[in-house]
Amino acid sequence: MTQQNLLLIDGFNLLSRGYFATAYNKSEDQLTKTSDGLYTNALRVFFQKLFNLIDGHGVSHLAIAWDVKREETSRRVKYDFYKASRNELPAPLIQQYETLTKILDQMGINQLVVPPHEADDVIGSLSTKWTSETEDNCLIYSNDKDLLQLLNKQTSQIIAQKRQETVYTIDHFREEYGIDSSQWVDVKALLGDASDNIPGCPGVGVKSALPLIQQYVNVEQLFEQLDGLDPKFNRYKKKLTEGKESVFISKELATIERGIPVFDTFDLNDLKLAIEHEHVADAMKALELRMKYQGVQVG
Incomplete structure (x- = not known):
């Protein structure tokens, strides 16, 4: 049987890192936009990384996990101090999040929001289900080290460090920290x-x-x-x-939740990757972005 690989992306981790990396020392007026005025600085980073991950890791199944609003998470409801010190998000980042979720829908890419749970819990539940029901690999894309608790022989985390990315395995973790x-x-x-x-x-x-x-x-x-x-x-x-x-x-x-009840009856085949080149090309054209997907120039 062909090896299958599930890629789980911490959506806001990738989008916000792309935003702040390209917005550093710039005013909002200096950020890249389409001719219609839509901001695209973070979208460029997000889509280029998404396409590179799909192409580079033989991804067969894909889901992008998003957080619910901070005030609505189960942790925040119980403990009001949780994440209370975080600043408000810049308007151009919020706009790009809204643009992105619409375009991913149009491209047929699975996005998951499960109130009142955070993206980490969605990733934890899906990775656990995948490794218990298949013998295939799961890759988590995020720089959030909280997710290291999910590593096992099938699950690794792709971490970006110093302009390169590491597929960080359970063996790497045990060697570095001396614990499980x-x-x-x-x-x-x-x-x-x-x-x-x-x-x-x-x-x-x-x-x-x-x-x-x-x-x-x-x-x-x-x-x-x-x-x-x-x-x-x-x-x-x-x-x-x-x-x-x-x-x-x-x-x-x-502690990341690994058994959100909604996933008890979830069919993992629903995460099978099926992106049409035509839809990708249309989306990149609308955003006035040019990049490669599966070796083909799109946009």
């Missing part, structure tokens, strides 16, 4: 995440969080053994005791 991917959420529970306003354990930083989980496996076992904590970690004992509640809330917030 399922333990990554425990490291995050101790470290927290400033960008998401996840508190972690105050006073426990990068140098101690990973060694603690390497030794104690997870935060549950760490707190069970806190009275007999290894003397080399004694300086963190008081901080851990005081931060216990914060750690468990942080673990809850950092």
